[in-house]
Amino acid sequence: MPLDILFEIFGHLHPLDVLHLARTSRGLRTILMSRSSLSVWVSAFSNVRGLPFCPSDMSEPQYANLAFDEHCHV
Numbered sequence: 707m708p709l710d711i712l713f714e715i716f717g718h719l720h721p722l723d724v725l726h727l728a729r730t731s732r733g734l735r736t737i738l739m740s741r742s743s744l745s746v747w748v749s750a751f752s753n754v755r756g757l758p759f760c761p762s763d764m765s766e767p768q769y770a771n772l773a774f775d776e777h778c779h780v
Contacts, residue, residue, distance in 0.1 A: 709737070717749030722774035724750045725767060739767060 716724055716738070724746060728738035737743060747766035751757060760769040771777075 712737070713743065713746050716743075716746045718753070719750055720753060720774075721747065721750040721766075721770040725770045725775065728767065 716727065719727070724738060728735050738746065744766065747770070750770075751760065751766065757773065760766050764772070
């Protein structure tokens, strides 16, 4: 499937779902963790109302992990 179609689909997901999707296979991780997929992450974050913007010192996947994953980060 072409990447632009995948990016369109992934952009409608919740950021935690995109993060989980990136953890499912090496191929998806390579795609979703690259800077070329920034639009996917921005679209996914726009699906969550009231969420502050991603801090400048974090990447979007790091922010999704911090904001939505259930693991302790201390």
